[in-house]
Amino acid sequence: MKKGSVTIKDVAERCGVSPSTVSRVISKSPRISKATTERILAVMDELGYYPNAIARSLARNKTGTIGVIMPTTSEEVFLNPFFPEAMRGITKAAAKTDYDILLSSNSEKDEELKVIQNFIRSSKVDGIVLMSSKLNDECIEYLCEINFPFSLIGTPHVHSERVNHVDNDNIMAAYELTQHLRDIGKKKIAMIAGDEQLTMTHDRVNGYKRAIDENNLVFNKDLLFTGSFDEETGNKYGKIIAKLDEQPDAVIITDDLVAFGAVRAFEDLGVRIPDDIAIASFNNSVLSRYSSIPLTSVDVNAVSLGYSSVELLVDAIDNNVRGRKIVVPYTIHRRKSTEILMESRG
Amino acid sequence: MKKGSVTIKDVAERCGVSPSTVSRVISKSPRISKATTERILAVMDELGYYPNAIARSLARNKTGTIGVIMPTTSEEVFLNPFFPEAMRGITKAAAKTDYDILLSSNSEKDEELKVIQNFIRSSKVDGIVLMSSKLNDECIEYLCEINFPFSLIGTPHVHSERVNHVDNDNIMAAYELTQHLRDIGKKKIAMIAGDEQLTMTHDRVNGYKRAIDENNLVFNKDLLFTGSFDEETGNKYGKIIAKLDEQPDAVIITDDLVAFGAVRAFEDLGVRIPDDIAIASFNNSVLSRYSSIPLTSVDVNAVSLGYSSVELLVDAIDNNVRGRKIVVPYTIHRRKSTEILMESRG
DNA sequence: CTGAAAGCGCTTACAG
DNA sequence: CTGAAAGCGCTTACAG
Numbered sequence: 001m002k003k004g005s006v007t008i009k010d011v012a013e014r015c016g017v018s019p020s021t022v023s024r025v026i027s028k029s030p031r032i033s034k035a036t037t038e039r040i041l042a043v044m045d046e047l048g049y050y051p052n053a054i055a056r057s058l059a060r061n062k063t064g065t066i067g068v069i070m071p072t073t074s075e076e077v078f079l080n081p082f083f084p085e086a087m088r089g090i091t092k093a094a095a096k097t098d099y100d101i102l103l104s105s106n107s108e109k110d111e112e113l114k115v116i117q118n119f120i121r122s123s124k125v126d127g128i129v130l131m132s133s134k135l136n137d138e139c140i141e142y143l144c145e146i147n148f149p150f151s152l153i154g155t156p157h158v159h160s161e162r163v164n165h166v167d168n169d170n171i172m173a174a175y176e177l178t179q180h181l182r183d184i185g186k187k188k189i190a191m192i193a194g195d196e197q198l199t200m201t202h203d204r205v206n207g208y209k210r211a212i213d214e215n216n217l218v219f220n221k222d223l224l225f226t227g228s229f230d231e232e233t234g235n236k237y238g239k240i241i242a243k244l245d246e247q248p249d250a251v252i253i254t255d256d257l258v259a260f261g262a263v264r265a266f267e268d269l270g271v272r273i274p275d276d277i278a279i280a281s282f283n284n285s286v287l288s289r290y291s292s293i294p295l296t297s298v299d300v301n302a303v304s305l306g307y308s309s310v311e312l313l314v315d316a317i318d319n320n321v322r323g324r325k326i327v328v329p330y331t332i333h334r335r336k337s338t339e340i341l342m343e344s345r346g
Numbered sequence: 347m348k349k350g351s352v353t354i355k356d357v358a359e360r361c362g363v364s365p366s367t368v369s370r371v372i373s374k375s376p377r378i379s380k381a382t383t384e385r386i387l388a389v390m391d392e393l394g395y396y397p398n399a400i401a402r403s404l405a406r407n408k409t410g411t412i413g414v415i416m417p418t419t420s421e422e423v424f425l426n427p428f429f430p431e432a433m434r435g436i437t438k439a440a441a442k443t444d445y446d447i448l449l450s451s452n453s454e455k456d457e458e459l460k461v462i463q464n465f466i467r468s469s470k471v472d473g474i475v476l477m478s479s480k481l482n483d484e485c486i487e488y489l490c491e492i493n494f495p496f497s498l499i500g501t502p503h504v505h506s507e508r509v510n511h512v513d514n515d516n517i518m519a520a521y522e523l524t525q526h527l528r529d530i531g532k533k534k535i536a537m538i539a540g541d542e543q544l545t546m547t548h549d550r551v552n553g554y555k556r557a558i559d560e561n562n563l564v565f566n567k568d569l570l571f572t573g574s575f576d577e578e579t580g581n582k583y584g585k586i587i588a589k590l591d592e593q594p595d596a597v598i599i600t601d602d603l604v605a606f607g608a609v610r611a612f613e614d615l616g617v618r619i620p621d622d623i624a625i626a627s628f629n630n631s632v633l634s635r636y637s638s639i640p641l642t643s644v645d646v647n648a649v650s651l652g653y654s655s656v657e658l659l660v661d662a663i664d665n666n667v668r669g670r671k672i673v674v675p676y677t678i679h680r681r682k683s684t685e686i687l688m689e690s691r692g
Numbered sequence: 693c694t695g696a697a698a699g700c701g702c703t704t705a706c707a708g
Numbered sequence: 709c710t711g712a713a714a715g716c717g718c719t720t721a722c723a724g
Contacts, residue, residue: 007700007701019701019702020704023702023703026703027703051701052700052701054700055700055701055702055703056701056703057702058700058703059703059704060702060703060704
């Protein structure tokens, strides 16, 4: 557009000072007299001057933007309400800290590392937020190796003492959920966990197992399912579970959307919720409230996770902080899908 | 980090050529001999050279990034599934066209214009995607005035021949929805439309009115409500509608989330859906399928809207195109909330 | 087909 | 408190 608009040089000339001086009032250097400062500010206003962010970035070797890496394909991502929520927290924190957000747009699966490398090598960003944590995460590996500032939503599998991360206590959350199911009288509890590659999945499975052990319930690995975060997965496993010879009486599911798939399967097959099978899931999306059977669900507080991830990152960029960890509390919302059974019922 | 890493100069020296030549192979200029090109490529690889995007931007006066402006507060935005969906389309198209996405993070309401001005004046972006269209939209106004490349998701209220935009035919969609309600035997149709400031709201209201007229139903402005896109709004108007002396027998609602609020109100007050009041809404979110009463809903194809908005924008940037319009088809999904009534019923 | 030079718009030691 | 100068890493007419 109107290029060659007004530059620092124009302002300088008009004021009869050097560009250096103008630059200093821009960056609020205290070494400029109040008089000149005000005169320059006035002229900047008059001329409609606005500092060029690109030029500034180049000179200062700092971009003022952070890269946010959406896991896997952006297509899948936005189906899960977790990510929009987390983005909400991220944008909010970014607005506060005055960083811009460069959104990764990896079109293909497993291009994350490439996107990250591109962001870094072409120096488009000062730091990176990783929105998920896998078991052998090459992105985490890479970022640690080159010691580039980043923060992680989730818990790293390795290098935990070197990476800034924010997470819920997923072990405890799954543990509590399992306890809750036992408390309402359930004995045989299945689990549909998420992607095996995610550390989150492992944490939740561990919490589940611990509760099973402590309550002297039997752990049966045939009752533990893993898969992706979509309705289909839930529907598929729901059908399998409903048709088991020894049907479980409860199931913990790693996400509401998946849970809906299971609910659909149960309804289709005449399995009553919560009477025959109770359901408890994660993410507390709007859907969990408005489902035909409202679902007990863990609110992981995705907004806070996102918000804190940016705070951590800024600390990493500005103060070179590494290995800090923030735990965001979760809340279990009890709903009809795990309602306590009446004494007398057919 | 590893600053002063490897630059174009390093590559040039190592090759015994000038930086100009290296620059030319980077930008794939055809004027460089195949031999030198290959030699230089090899050295770039050997040295791990990667062009600095910032420097390139400054020199070329082009950033290679597009700014995406989320309407109002980012907090509200992510509650509505429309936006994540649209973002999905946007990131997908951006990945294809090789543009980066700078996400607006306006923390306060009505800071959109400021964010836009900041993006443009500090030359952080080559173009802008506006995700919603208001009646007297100062952002559209501004962008037209300075003739900055942008595209709009929605229909502009004015300057329509000058702005690139992509939208559904909202008039027709609301018209069809109203017809559908009449077809299932409804006579007195209310509407909970969205924010009065949105052109979308006006289009939908117009389609609704037209259908009312054509069918010789009575238009009653007391049956037309406007408000924001949240459950509360739906719940509030749902209660009001349920308590009207002459209760309507159907209601069109501008968004599933709002519709859920109304459903809740109706259920609480013993109003049967669809028997007493049928409900048809917009956006076809996952929720509309899994609600206690599945909702008839219009799929606006938000992903396509987002995708096309980027295509339009790139055309605006590269070829200076203005005033192009794309219409994205919608689909009405009929569900239980507008099921045809049985003949004999109490 | 290639190079020397100027320039993109800012910042920042260094010197005074 | 202020300025001259060099530099950030690239691009691009211009000239050959």
